[in-house]
Amino acid sequence: MYQILVADAINAEGLQPLLEYKDAVIIEKKVTDPEVELEKIDALLVRSATKVTEELFEKMPQLKIVARAGVGVDNIDVNAATKRGVIVVNAPDGNTISTAEHTFAMMAALMRNIPQAHQSVKNLEWKRNEFVGNELYGKTLGILGMGRIGTELAKRSKAFGMNVQVFDPFLTNERASKLGVQNSSLDEVLEHADIITVHTPLTAETKGLINEKALSKTKKGVYFLNCARGGIIDEDALATFIGNGHVAGAALDVFEVEPPGEYPLFKFDNVIVTPHLGASTREAQLNVATQVAKEVRMFFEDKPVSNSINLPAMSKDIFERIRPFHYLAKQIGSTLSQCINEGIQEISITFSGSVTDLETTYLTKALLSGFFKNRIDIYVNEVNALLTAKERGITVGEKISTNSFGYANCISVTAKSETRQFTIRGTFIDHYGPRIVYLNDFNIDFYPEGNLLYIQHMDRPGVIGRVGKILGDHSINIATMQVGRKQVGGEAIMILSFDKPIDDIAVNKLNELDDIVSMNHILL
Numbered sequence: 001m002y003q004i005l006v007a008d009a010i011n012a013e014g015l016q017p018l019l020e021y022k023d024a025v026i027i028e029k030k031v032t033d034p035e036v037e038l039e040k041i042d043a044l045l046v047r048s049a050t051k052v053t054e055e056l057f058e059k060m061p062q063l064k065i066v067a068r069a070g071v072g073v074d075n076i077d078v079n080a081a082t083k084r085g086v087i088v089v090n091a092p093d094g095n096t097i098s099t100a101e102h103t104f105a106m107m108a109a110l111m112r113n114i115p116q117a118h119q120s121v122k123n124l125e126w127k128r129n130e131f132v133g134n135e136l137y138g139k140t141l142g143i144l145g146m147g148r149i150g151t152e153l154a155k156r157s158k159a160f161g162m163n164v165q166v167f168d169p170f171l172t173n174e175r176a177s178k179l180g181v182q183n184s185s186l187d188e189v190l191e192h193a194d195i196i197t198v199h200t201p202l203t204a205e206t207k208g209l210i211n212e213k214a215l216s217k218t219k220k221g222v223y224f225l226n227c228a229r230g231g232i233i234d235e236d237a238l239a240t241f242i243g244n245g246h247v248a249g250a251a252l253d254v255f256e257v258e259p260p261g262e263y264p265l266f267k268f269d270n271v272i273v274t275p276h277l278g279a280s281t282r283e284a285q286l287n288v289a290t291q292v293a294k295e296v297r298m299f300f301e302d303k304p305v306s307n308s309i310n311l312p313a314m315s316k317d318i319f320e321r322i323r324p325f326h327y328l329a330k331q332i333g334s335t336l337s338q339c340i341n342e343g344i345q346e347i348s349i350t351f352s353g354s355v356t357d358l359e360t361t362y363l364t365k366a367l368l369s370g371f372f373k374n375r376i377d378i379y380v381n382e383v384n385a386l387l388t389a390k391e392r393g394i395t396v397g398e399k400i401s402t403n404s405f406g407y408a409n410c411i412s413v414t415a416k417s418e419t420r421q422f423t424i425r426g427t428f429i430d431h432y433g434p435r436i437v438y439l440n441d442f443n444i445d446f447y448p449e450g451n452l453l454y455i456q457h458m459d460r461p462g463v464i465g466r467v468g469k470i471l472g473d474h475s476i477n478i479a480t481m482q483v484g485r486k487q488v489g490g491e492a493i494m495i496l497s498f499d500k501p502i503d504d505i506a507v508n509k510l511n512e513l514d515d516i517v518s519m520n521h522i523l524l
């Protein structure tokens, strides 16, 4: 039974896909609640209040997936998650419209002094001259960050007759002209805009994007909006420029620290604020909750997640095509690691035939996760496989080849240690399944699953019989047996499979046999 912790206020109706999931129990409590057994939690659902830090991951060794019911993942240490193989998903577009509408509402409120006028009337005043505002019509709106929210805001602002000038390093001129906005540099936006709004994520690059230097390039009388993340506009610098009258006003939905407590910007009447309400509509909350609940359920049902921050996105169709090779790659990796007993320095993977049409990097990661499964303690999956290899000094190479060794598809892997190299190849045969077809210079053919024994021996009369007898004497039933050799009387290999694990006494007896060179017990 999966334990799913819903740590922030997430729309209950949206959680329905998880509430209906019979393999999950939902716990709605804060991560700080002493009743929560953090060490047993498999999935964590949050909004922005819960900070998902390295220390929290440390307390949650079972955690497999963190879902952010919203866009910004700046409250989640994604690097720490990746390192631990924890998948991070978000709900990228469920709250776009709500946040764009909120930004627009803030802009209109700011330009027409609505909050101040509202308060004044409620204080039994009637100061019509004090609250004279400005039209939006004909003004230049500068948008920094033309992603989903920036784009929706631009559309609404154009409908109000505004000129829209934008800066986004990833925006092409073609897209800008389709949207009817002017694609500009940051400085051009700063110099020309009457109102500037930020819609970038908070990253090391965007922190302080609007600082003292940027503010000093703006027009006197400019207005600022921040409905993205506190810190993109430097709050101290903004306070200085509002205080000296250069900036005419600001509307803020987000703060560097939330809740902001005693806050220098609150003393200005021309600063209007909301408590991080951009996404707070019934519609957005239902959308984001449903999106993440579905994603978490898909993950536990072993289906592709579509909005992962640290995994490649894959459609259902592509996932179905890649699924058999994904399994094959994992089993190859696991077989490989259990066939070699020394430290590996290099793993080279070659894909050939029909598998090359698929996302081979994903298969490389799956293969590595299989490789590490039996070698190290930490949970390795496609998220942290490459990082884990790097941290352990293993060079990983991937290439495509036209030589598929006569198979319709082939994954060939060579692992190198200081002293030797070991090659293993596998293929997926339609209606037949995954097969290992080459092991350490021997052609062979076995199904990579279950309890296996890989025996290297000399090709001499009676060896196979003696192996069979010892196993029989220990009541161990051989399910399948494959042999491979290069020349008569030379080195040979055997792969035996069993219905249940074989005991150490039998293995030791087998090891004592003449003509047995080495033996590896493989559990797949």
Ligand SMILES: NC(=O)C1=CN([C@@H]2O[C@H](COP(=O)(O)OP(=O)(O)OC[C@H]3O[C@@H](n4cnc5c(N)ncnc54)[C@H](O)[C@@H]3O)[C@@H](O)[C@H]2O)C=CC1
Binding pocket: 070, 071, 072, 073, 092, 095, 096, 099, 144, 145, 146, 147, 148, 149, 150, 167, 168, 169, 170, 171, 199, 200, 201, 202, 205, 206, 227, 228, 229, 253, 254, 276, 277, 278, 279, 280
């Ligand atoms: N106030 C609220 O309740 C909400 C706030 N947000 C915030 O809004 C942000 C944007 O959301 P979306 O539009 O959905 O994200 P998005 O990913 O669609 O758009 C972000 C855009 O910023 C651009 N960008 C990145 N670095 C930049 C830079 N240095 N200068 C200029 N542009 C840059 C990117 O190219 C991208 O086009 C989120 O990261 C989140 O922090 C999102 C939803 C609700």
Ligand SMILES: O=C(O)CCC(=O)C(=O)O
Binding pocket: 047, 048, 069, 070, 071, 072, 073, 095, 276, 278, 279, 280
């Ligand atoms: O959960 C919320 O309401 C905040 C939304 C937000 O900031 C985001 O989606 O990035």
